[in-house]
Structure formats: C-alpha cells, structure tokens
Amino acid sequence: MQLDPAICSSARLARDHRFDGRFFTAVKTTGIFCRPICPARPPLERNVTYYATAAEAVDAGFRPCLRCRPDAAPGSPAWGLVSATVQRALQLMRSEREAQSIERLAERLGVSSRYLRRLFTEHLGVSPLAVWQAERALFAFTLLRDTNLPIAAIAYESGFNSLRRFNGVFRQIYRRTPSDVRREPRHGEREVPGGATAVESRRTARLYLSYRPPFHWAQLLAFFRARALAGVERVEGDVYLRSFAIDGMRGVLRVRDDAAGNRLVVDVSGEGGAALYLLNQRLRRLFDLDADTGAITAVLGSDPLLAQQIARSPGVRLPGAWDPFEYALRAILGQQISVAAATTIAGRVVARYGQTFVDADGAEQRLFPTAAQLAAADFEGLGVTRARARTLREFVAATLDGRVNFAEPDLDSWCTAVTQLPGIGDWTAHYIAMRGLSMPDAFPASDLGILQALGEHGQKAKPKQALGEHGQKAKPKQALARAESWRPWRAYGALLLWQSLKPENG
Template sequence: MNTNITHFQQARLSRDARFDGLFYTAVLTTGIYCRSICPAPPPKEENVRYFSTAHEAASQGFRPCLRCRPDSAPGSPAWLGKETTLKRALGLIQDGFLQENSIPDLAERLGVTDRYVRKLFSESLGCSPKQYALYQQILFAKKLLHETTLPIADIAFAAGFNSVRRFNDCFHLQLALSPTQVRGKKTSPSESLSVTLSYRPPYDWKQFHSFVAARLIPNVEWLSESGYGRTFINGNQRGQFTATWEPDKNRFRVALQLSEPKHLYSVLNRIRKLLDLDANPDAIAQTMADATNQSASNGTRIPGTWDTFEAGVRAMFGESVLGAAAHISSIEHVLIHDANTHVAYFPSANTWLSHVELLPLPDANKQPLSAWAAFCLSQQTAHTSVDTDTDGRNVRDIRTHPLSTMQYNYACLRGAGLPDIADLLDDANNIPSSSNHAAPWRSYLSLSQIHEQQSTALNQPQGAIEKNKDIS
C-alpha cells in the first residue's frame, strides 16, 4: 500500500472508527485479517500486514476475523474514486450486475473492452471482476449468517448463488469454514429480518432528519426521533424497512420486510446508498473547510430516495434542495396504494409505464412522467446509479429527458447520490454556490450551506425570517 503506514499503526492501536473500512490488518501468527476497530488485543507490529481491501487480504491466504467481522465494515475505501471506470464498475457489481450478467456485458455497459475491464481490476485490486464479485457475495452471506435467522438455503440465494452446493463450495474455498461453522449455533426461523449497517463517524443525523422531514411523503415514508423508514418496489417485489440510528455503535439497525430474500443483496446496498453510509466524512469536511476557509459541518450526508426515477418525479412536482413546495398533495396521485396495509408505494419506472393509464392524472401530467420513466429505463438508471463521467455529468445525451437542469441535478443528487454536483442552486438563491475548490464533494458543500442558512433563519426573530423567506 502506498500510504503512510504510521497512520495505519496509530488508527489500529487507537481503534479509531473514522478509519473503519479504509484499510484492513492481517496477523501473520493467526492467519486472520481484521477491521481497524477490532476489539481483540492488538498484535505486535512486526506480525501485522496492511491491506486496502478485504479481497487483497483474502488473496494472500488470510481469513476474516469472526470477532470484528470485516463483512460489516463500511465501504468506500481510500482508493475508491481515483479511477472513474473502476468506480462505476464497482457500483454495478454492488448492485448485483454480475449475478445475472457476464464480464463482456459489464464491459459493454461501461463502454470499454472486456480486456480493459480485466486489466483494470487486475492492476487496481489484484483480481478479476468475477473474483471480486464472488468475494463480496461470500462476505454478504457471512453477514447474514451472523445477524439473521434465515435458513442457509435462503442465504445462498440472497447472496446470488443458484444452488446451495455451489454456495457451500465457494464459502469453504474462500473462508476455510463452512456456513454452519460460521453460524455456530442453531437458530429458529423468524418472520422479521434485522441487520446492521455500519458507517464511518460522524453522522449528522439532525441534518439528515431535517431534510427528509420537509419532504416526507405520508404512507410511503415515516420518521421518528432516531429512525427513518419507507416502502419500496424492487423489481416485481414490494417491501419496507425501518432504519434506526445507533450512534454509540456507529451503525443503523435495519428491520426489513421482504417476501423473497433473493434480492436482499441489492436491497441492502440500496439502503446503504439512501442513507449515504459509505461517505468518508473526515475527507469531505476537510475539503469543504479548505474551500471556504472556515470550519465546515462534519457528518453531512446526501439523503437519498429509492431510485433515480423517484427523485426525478419528486423534482417535477416541485421538490428541491431548498424545500418541498406544495408537491405532497399532487404526488399522491402517482402512488400505488395498498388497501389492506394502508401503505403506499412509489412506482418504479417499469411499474409507472405499465400502470400509467389507470392513474387519475391529466394526460398533460402523464406525458412528461412517462418520458422520464422511459429515459431512466433507456439509460438503465431506474434501478442502478446514473452513469457519469469524471465531472459528475451524465455521459449520454441528457436532452432526451423532460427535466430542467435544476430538476435533473436534484434527481442525480438524491437518486444516484452523486457527490460532486456543482449546480444545485440558481442565481436567485441567497446561498453561496459551491466552490470549485470543494471538488469532488460539492454536493455536500451545498447541502451543508443550505442547512446552515435555513437553521439560522428558523432561529431568527419573525421580522428577520420574513426578510429572508426566499431561502426557507
């Protein structure tokens, strides 16, 4: 690793959670690799080796620690983002792309050759794309074995394997343990599914909560003092989750209802993106402080939506980074209501196009929504992230969609979680535009500035609020 080893030594010995997932430590005497926060007694430095990724440690023959569980570490390691094509490839793999597609399909999606993709992974990660994807599936299965009571067969399918035998063979090959050995004890099946999702602290829950509260869609989303939940449509499946913030443990506990565990891998990755759990808050805060020459809010996150189609529809109905306008009553007609459970679902792009004729909306409203749905599907962004170049702009012709520039940027912000959108505000807003010096985190700077100004406005006397009402 081409990084200052001294920093890793200090982080390991202090068990600093801010470095969790940025690197892994392997111990020569035990053959085990760990997270930087592992509670086990620290080994001697001469017996420690440092790796950028879990897969690098595994490829050197080390197996994951059963105590600190590297499968639970936050994502977004330090090297992510240095190579745009690699970043897009890893994002697609996290969305489960290789579970149903081949490496040539991945290369075509990325707009490069099969040979280039393999070379990129070999030089950057020391493995092939398939090997990387397989190890992520195994770590995900390990997490489910630790945290859930799902039967091993269901875990195998949830992790993307087509047979239990294939799952058992790969699991033992990668971890030198069987799934039963990792689980350790007998469990009884449960209707509820609960998993934990870790993040790198700090996490500005107050800011996230405030942003979502102003844009909450009743019956689709819900908020509590320390939790956020919502319904969702994933493929042909409907579900819902509630994520409860556990700040003392730097994680969210997610209670999930999902009738078919096969898509659990992609669903949990979507929840991670929605809560922006893979951000590196220290790096973001430092860049924002350097750009503004003043201390910046640490822990800012991008509050996501379920997918890019939903974020675009919200924007078309008046939602923006400055507020929700009066969109809630209008957007009610777009939702799919469940009379039995009294909840509602935001349609996916596919669902919208197949049910649009049944919805009580004027044709003048249906047409642009259908055009946006068709665009999302044609760009393959409805259920994955937006394809972008190094400047955060869509690599394809954005003139084929019905959104304005501001609406499109909002869709990319909340739907795809793009971290470096420069133009989230227009010139009429009394909020400083994001400085180019804040790249590649300009989205976070805008959100932080908006939250700060709106919080200040709420604490001002009534006369001052009226004077500045254009920013509330």
C-alpha cells in the first residue's frame, strides 16, 4: 500500500492519535518500528521508513518497540480498502484461533494459492503466513507483558498449538524469547494505552482495545440498550455486558470506555477453552473500533443531508453483532415489526431454546442458541406468524447445510443466496449484511426510517432542514440513487439517517 511520506512525517512528529494504527515508523539505525504516537524522541527523517502494517515492518526485519507497543495499536483501516479477496482472507484468518494452510484458505475463497499469495504481496506487501505470524506474536506479547498466564497458555490463546513453534516465531519477531520478555522490567509501558492487563486467575482477564478518536461511546450504548436481549446482554449505566460461548470457553463480558486512554476496557470472566484472541477480534467488530472515520467523513460529509449529523456526532461507528447467526435470526424476527417487539420475541427464543450456565459470581446466565441447537425447533408459540416460523426453520436448515455462509461472503453473493430462501427479502439481506456481517456498503434501501429521513424535503438537499420533516417519505429507488455517491460507506450513511430521526441520541 502506498503511503505519503510527508503526511506520515507530520503525523509522527505531532504524535497525532488519528493516525495511530494507520502506519508504522521503522527506524533504520535501531532496527525498531513504532506507532506514530510513540513518546520516544522522534528520529531524523532520513533514518526512517514507513510501513502501512506491522506485518510489513516485521517482514522487513524490524522488531516492535517496547515503549509504544505496536501490539496495542488499533487495527489498520486501510485493510478494509484492499482487494475484496484479501479482505475476505483476512477475515477468515482472524475468525479462527488456529492457523490454516494457504492452500486451504485459497480453496475456501475459490482462488488458487498462487493467486492468493500474489494478491497479498501486491496489496499488503507480505505473505498470508507473515501476516498471521506477526498478528499472533503481537497479541502474545500483550499477554506476556500484562498478564500472569503461563507461557504455554499464552501460546495456545494466540493460536499456536505447538510451544516450540510459538517460541520460534516469537523469537524471530522480537529477537528474544517469551521467557526473556517475562523477566524484563516494564518501566514506561503505560505511557501509551493498549494491550491486556492483570490476570489474577484463569477465570478473570482484562483486555484493553485501542481505537482512534473520535469515538461516541454513549451513542453506541444507546443503540445497544434499545436492542438488549434479555438474559444475554444488557447496558448498566455506561457499561455493556453480555454472556458468551466461544471456542470451548463461556463466560461474561463487561465493556466500558476509557476516553482518556482512547480504549475500551473489557473484563472477561469465563472458564474453559482458549478464546482471548477470538474475543479480541469479535469485540473490535462489535464496536467497529477499526473504522476509518476520516475516509467515511470525507465521502459522506460531501452530502448535505448527512453533513448535519456528522457535525453533531463525529466519529460514526457501525454497531456490529457478537455472532452473525444470532443477529440474522433477530433480523428475520424484526421484519415488519418494531425494534421493541422483535427484541421481546428474540428473548423468548433464548428462554425456550438457549442454554444456561452459572458465572463466576454464582449468577445464572443464558446463551443465544446455535444453529445446531435450533435444528429441531418449530418456533411456534413465540408470537410469530406461521410463515415467519417457516422462514426461521428454513434459515436454520440453510445455515446447517451450507447454503448460508457467514464466513466468506461478499455483499452481492450474500444477498443473492439469502433472498432465495422463503420469506427473506432484500431489506433483511442487507440489514444482516450491514450489522451481522459488518459490510460497510450494505444498504437496506426500503427501510422505513431511511425513506422517512430521505423524504421530499431531504431530496432538495437543504442542509439546514431537518431530514424527513413533515412526515414525507422517499421511494426506495430514490434512496438507492442518492446513496450511490456514498459508496463504499452506504451502511454508515444509513446509520446517520437513523440517528437524524432521534437527534437526542446524537
């Protein structure tokens, strides 16, 4: 990926948090690479090289800075703008704890392994294996420095099934062994936020998830509060909580914002499995922590209908979903009924079919049922019509037999596959893609709220007028035409339109 040296130089000299994670500065004289917000004395320009990703810097032979901790940097939003195939490959690589061969990855993507290697080299400058190793070693570093987990457990949490392989990869990247890192003093590491902190036992861990400001936590909480699923998730004050089961581990998450540190603080209480890396990835998508808010604002802000809302609520984030299947069922339940009614019915699904467990505090928690657990469900007596119950059953069956694939779709193929099922239309397909799969260009054009916000007065593009006033509505074709200039961020445009209808949440 091409970087502008002048912009990178200005950003690192100013220690601009808006560029944290967008690029890394490698210092030729020391062999170390840093985040642009590194508190150390900045090196001379002639001694630096800029890389778009940590994986590129590692592949070039540089080792991570122990002061600014590249392991704690926000994810690179540029990776969302590369080849669609590379983007899907990265998603697959990050959605599984263990590594998979390049041949298997290419097969799942429907391309040859040679072509996939070429795409990674062209768009990221490194191989898929180099990306996987760099990301997992960086994550392992956070656990080594900031937790008391045994080294063998850290290797497993990071995706390595062999301690020997973990030690080899880690030493190659950090020029020291995991045991060396454990013994080293930790002075000054808290000057820049990030990483995971203080695990006092296997039952409790704290993760820090960095983001680039601006970040509107209160707005995200308002969105999740209105849709909180009884028994599974809730919002208490400024804290988001939910139960989870992932990769053999189940427990409870508590998430709060640390605005001063530009990070979310996540307390994980759970037992079994090795899921910290997967938890980290899911939470980043749930709260859209790696959104390229600058690029989104540049595109959407050119439309006067959206400029008002962006000014009122900068740093828009697209609320994601903890689990795509869970969200898909909720979206199907929500067809043609209110948010409150859909949430109530989804709660009945959990109460009837979901499993329960007792958390570390002795409280009973519920889990949203998986597709396998719903294989024999009839969905009768939950407050849905017979047609809707049939749609739910068909969707579960399609998930189990592979007709519905959450792991590797693009927007068009997803919508085509899902709308072939009975009772699922374009609105549902795009809404699931938008929030369940975090696809930034999804756009449910027939949504009532979008049509209201894009009413006749909005179509005139008068920036001082309230969107959708006087109750007039646009047509779906008009909405699609208007949103064409918002690509590839139409999902964010839809969210801004919804927010404009409730300015008190902006």
